[in-house]
Amino acid sequence: MCAVSNTDREFSPGDAIALFEELLEIQNLDQREEKLDTIEQHDPELAAKVRTMIVADQGEALERRHLFEAADESLDEGFRIGPYRVVRRLGRGGMGVVYLAERADEAFEKRVAIKLVRTLGGAEDFEGRFALERRLLARLEHPGITRILDAGTTQDGDAFLAMEFVDGEPLDEYSDRHKLSVAERLVLMCEVCKVAHHAHRNLVVHRDLKPSNIMVTADGRTKLLDFGIAKLIEGGVAGQETLTVAGAQPFTPDYASPEQILGEPVSTATDVYSLGVVLFELLTGERPFHVKTQSPRDLVRSAETRRTELPSRRLSTLGWETAQCRAELRATQPRALERTLKGDLDRIVAKALDPDPELRYASMDRMAEDLESFLKGLPIRARLPTWQYRTRKFISRHRVLVGVGVVVSLLIFGGFGTALWQWQEAVAAGKNAKLAASRMKNTNRFLVSLFEAGNPRWYVDREHKGPDTRIRDVLDEASRRLDSDLATGPVERADLHHVLGDAFLAAGLVDRATSHFDRSSELRLAALGELHEDTARAFYYAAVVSPTLREQISKLRYSVEIEERLDRPSTNYPYALVDGAWRLMLSGQTEQAQLWLDRARAIVERDFPAGHALRNLLVLRDLEMAIFMGDLDRVERAMDLIESPDASFSEISEAQKAALDGYRGRAALLRGQIDDATRLLRSVLRRSRVGADDKPSFGEQLWSARLVQALLLSGEVEEAKQEAEPLRLSNFLEDGSYFAVPTLTALASLDLAHGDSLGCEDFARRAMAVLRREVVVPNLTVAQTQTVLGECLLAAGDHKEAAKVLTESHRRLREILGPESWEVRRVERLITQAGESQSAAP
Known part of the structure; x- marks a missing residue:
């Protein structure tokens, strides 16, 4: 048997x-x-x-x-832990021993699971981790997630958590004991995916999903356990670094994603990977990988060399008795089980286990949708990540030219285009075209050498050529070889750093793009000196991808200063002025922003024809400046100019037309016309989403945050909640940039509407931390964010601090918008409420 x-x-x-x-x-x-x-x-x-x-x-x-004394020190029945009495030991959790316990003071009859960590020193670290766990679980509140009931320390100083006791079995044991069919197992996995998706929407990543952390109760309901190593996706907020303990791993290697093992940032894709391992195990009774050592070097090696085997293929390699056993536990026969796994289930597992987080399921509910589609006999979204598929996707993203048998990569295409443009510029300016042509030749010789005859199966590690090549690998290899292999001058290397910056940017790897653009600007400055248009242009490109607003402004100032010292500024000069003006405006430096806009306007009106894109951009920036300053008269003048019969806005792009509706919506908000603002912002998002892919664009996320605010003001809380779902997974929340502020503020207001003052205050304080770092002169955005923070504090009962924050907000709003603004009057009512609550307090 x-x-x-x-x-x-x-x-x-x-x-x-x-x-x-x-x-x-x-x-x-x-x-x-x-x-x-x-x-x-x-x-x-x-x-x-x-x-x-x-x-x-x-x-x-x-x-x-x-990190705890597990050999002889199991606690006896009746041992007291705070107000609880130990009944028996249950096992081990992610951070310590777990006991079944009951209230010892008979305050109420309830059995709980007590998680106790017996430290060998450093208890403060554990208490910090428990404090984080308590906060996370308090925010989740889902029937599929164990609830935290109490927390504290024992008389010996050991930390403990009292959690909801789940009387059940681990997912794999339950499935085998009941001999669940594949379909029944998939139903349970769908439930688990949906619970995990709920956690992800609340910005919580589990990081250690495995069968022992997924319990199934007697009535067949699933429960996720042990968020002790979960982590809020803080995006670098100061003071909330991940707590770690020497010698402890915050994951189980057999279920850990490659990025966890390699020490890279985790995301919701990390949990997708872990559930992919769980799904593989549920289907086959085998784990896709088995880590036999915890040596850091061996763990890293295992992560770097993992190759996903399809479940059906693994099943076919088992011996007859083992395969018969696995099939019997799934209420079927080996051949039938293999046929069931082949095809769609193989594809679903392979997508979840893709080594590249970007190629896994974008969210847990997408994985659940594919599982449900399989159960209903419908087509699924997942496709096997073959090299042909990866190549097609790369080509479709970057519009790369394809020849017979050869993929001409973005690198070669971009490198050749950059060098050719430089050669044409040199010829047009009467410069040394021969030297420029030599630069072009050296640049492209290096790029072509990366591809070894253009084989798209090429793999960076020459010992492991195969179908798992990623374009990122090629870019990384180019980065490693660039300064050592290219035996030419600094200008050629600057050209290549610029090309690689473009390529990394197109691949969505902004951090790596930034380092290449910075290196390009450094090399050009050293080789060409300050007074050269290529140096000015290099600092312009380095600016627009820099991570912080202050860095962007600093580099743009330098680029503009160089242009203004040249005998003849380059064609890039007005673009630097317009982009710089926008960033100066965001940082509150409106006077200098206006000066730069006026300079750009003079150049554009003199040198650029009617209908040129830069003319349209200038008008939109002027409108945005008026909205940002709260100058409604100027807003009306800008609108009149845009809507006049002589305006060239009939020729603007669809994206600019959508943005124009968005600016009208923001102007309506300033006037207090909430219904008009909501209608216009809905229109923006409808237009921007036509033909778009599943991932919201940069602009769409910003407009979506504005719409959430408008919906909440108009009382449409449920629609606001739906609109905010993608925002909770936004990349902005991770990078902590200025552009995270609208999203953070919108989520703060939404949490406030749902009575979550803790979540509201968390989001609002994160927004204020970004503004303090990035804004030089406090502006309308600062004042409006202070208002939201004040509301959060008021809801939390901190009336004194609320009154202080709201008073500061009122002063700024009154200076910017005037005393008759609806926002000013609204804050005055909140201040009154804070004062009355403070007086009524005992």
Whole structure:
């Protein structure tokens, strides 16, 4: 008969030596301890003997590694932990031993799971981690997630959590014991995906999803356990760094994504990967990968060399008895199980386990949709990530030229275009065209060498050529070789750094693009000196991708200063002025912003024809400046100019037309015309979403945040909640840039509308932290964000602090908008409310 799980095995004292040797082979300490717990449930004496043998063999290092005393120190029945009395030990969680307990003071009859960490020192770190866990779980509130009930410390200073006790079995054990079919297992996985999606919408990533953290109750409901290592996606907010403990891993290697093991940033895609491993295991009874060591070097090597095997293929490699057993536990036969897994289920698992986070499911609900589509016999979204598919996607994203048998990459195309443009510029200016042509030749020789005859299967590691090549690998290889392989001058290297910056930017890797644009500007400055148009242009490109508003402004100032010292400024000069004016405006430096706009306007009216895109952009920037300054008279003048019969706006792009409706909506908000603002902002998003892909664009996210605010002001809370869903997964929340502020403020207001003052204050303070860092002169955005923060504090009962923040907001709003503004009057009512609440307080 096929054994359901290890818990069915009968142990005897004679097994001690064999078990001891078997457990020593398991280098993953969490897995070793889980197996010992399983043995202990059936034979406590045998488990104690094996534990003693392991401790004797490995000494104190083992105990330090575990961070708690698991060998002999299980708490006896009746032991007190705060107001709770221990009933029995349940096992181990992600951070410590877990006990079943009940209230000792008889305040109420309820059994709870107590998670207790017995530290060997450094208890403060654990308490900090528990404080984070408590806050996260308080925000989730979902029937599929275990609730936190209490937290505290014991008399010995050990931290504990009292959590909802889930009487159930781990997902894999439940599925095998009940011999669930593939379809029944997929139904459970759909539930798990939806619960995880709820957590992700609340900005929580689990980071350690595995069967033992997914329980199934007797009535078949799933519950996610142990958010002890979960992490808010803070985007670099000061003071909220991830808590770590020496010697402890915040993940289980067999279920960890490559980015976790490599120490890269985690995201919702990390949990998608872990659930992909769980799904693989549910379908086949095997894990796709098995990490035999916890050595950092070996873990990294395993992450870098993983190759995903399809579930159906793994099943076909099992021996007959094992395959028969796995099929029996799934209420089928081996051949039938293999046929079921082939095709769509293979594709779903492969997409979830893609090494590249960007190629996994964009969200957990997308994964659930594919699983449900499979169950209904409908087509799925997932496709196997073959090299042909990756190449097609790359070509479609970047519009790269394709020849017979050769992929002409973005690098070659962009590099050749850049060098050719420089050659044409040199000829037009009567400069040394021969030198420019030589630069073009050297640049493209280097780029072509990267592709080894243009084979799209080329892999960076020459020992591992194959179908898993990513364009990012090619770009990384070019970056490594650039300064060492190219035996030419600094200008040629600057050309290539610029090309690589463009390529990384097109691939969405802004940080890497920034480093190349910065290096290009440094090389040009050293080789060409300050008074050269190429130097000015290089600093312009470096500016627009810099991570902070202050850095952008600093580099744009330098670019503009160089242009103004040249005998003849380049054609890039007015663009630098317009882009710089916009950023100066955002930072509150409106006087200099207006000066730069006026300079750009003089150049454009003299040198650019009617209908030119830069003329249209200038008018839009002038309108935005008026809105930003709260100058409604100027807004009307700008609108009249745009709508006049002589205006050239009939020729603007669809994106600019949509933006124009957005500016009208923002102007309506300033006037207090909430219904008009809502209608116009809805129109913007409808137009911008036509033909768009699933991922919201930069502009769409900004307009969506504005619409959420308008909807909340008009009382449309449910629509605002739906509109805000994509914003909770926005990249802006991670990078902490100025452009995160509208999104953070909108989410703060939404949490306030739902009575979550804690979440509201968190988002509002994060927005204020960004503004303090980026804004030089406090402006309308600062004042409006202060208003939201004041409302959050008022709702939280902090009336004194609320009154202080709202008073400052009122002063700024009155200066900018005037005393009759509806926003000013609204803040006055809030200040009155804060004062009355403060007076009424005991």
